[in-house]
Amino acid sequence: xxxxxxxxxxxxxxxxxxxxxxxxxxxxxxxxxxxxxxxxxxxxxxxxxxxxxxxxxxxxxxxxxxxxxxxxxxxxxxxxxxxxxxxxxxxxxxxxxxxxxxxxxxxxxxxxxxxxxxxxxxxxxxxxxxxxx
Numbered sequence: 001x002x003x004x005x006x007x008x009x010x011x012x013x014x015x016x017x018x019x020x021x022x023x024x025x026x027x028x029x030x031x032x033x034x035x036x037x038x039x040x041x042x043x044x045x046x047x048x049x050x051x052x053x054x055x056x057x058x059x060x061x062x063x064x065x066x067x068x069x070x071x072x073x074x075x076x077x078x079x080x081x082x083x084x085x086x087x088x089x090x091x092x093x094x095x096x097x098x099x100x101x102x103x104x105x106x107x108x109x110x111x112x113x114x115x116x117x118x119x120x121x122x123x124x125x126x127x128x129x130x131x132x133x
Contacts, residue, residue, distance in 0.1 A: 003124050010117040011065060014078075017110070018062035026055025033096055040093050075118025079111050 025031040029051070038054065039047035061081075064074050086107035089097055097103040 003121055007117060007121040007125055010113065010121065011068075014114055014117060015062040015065040018058045018065060022055040022058025022060075022062065026051050026058065033098070037089060037093050037096050040096065041088060071118055071122055075114055078114050078118075082107055082111055082114070 021034075025034045029035060029048075035047050035051040038051045042050050061074075061078065065078075086104055090101050090104050094101050094103075099106065
């Protein structure tokens with residue numbers, strides 16, 4: 001697979017992760033565990049609204065990933081968000097996580113994938129690829 005195709009495929013995969021987690025898991029409440037995590041960490045009383053707002057933000061992140069705008073900033077924001085969310089979840093609600101504390105390993109792998117795509121592969125693309133997919 002050519003590097004430009006790999007970059008595009010990984011970009012679509014990363015956007016899909018944000019979209020599925022935001023739309024299906026949170027906005028459509030397809031995974032009740034997500035709302036339970038929000039309830040325990042932020043607010044039991046407002047967990048439904050907060051979960052929906054977080055989901056909408058994740059959908060926004062998917063759109064930002066696909067836009068190709070400020071890719072390096074986007075990459076850093078994604079890494080910070082994923083690391084922060086997962087550290088909080090592992091520390092505060094490990095019993096609600098799909099794989100318990102092992103979730104941190106999967107988050108770490110996703111962070112590496114996002115870093116490689118946003119900084120390594122993107123830098124090796126043609127200049128026309130650098131401005132979007």
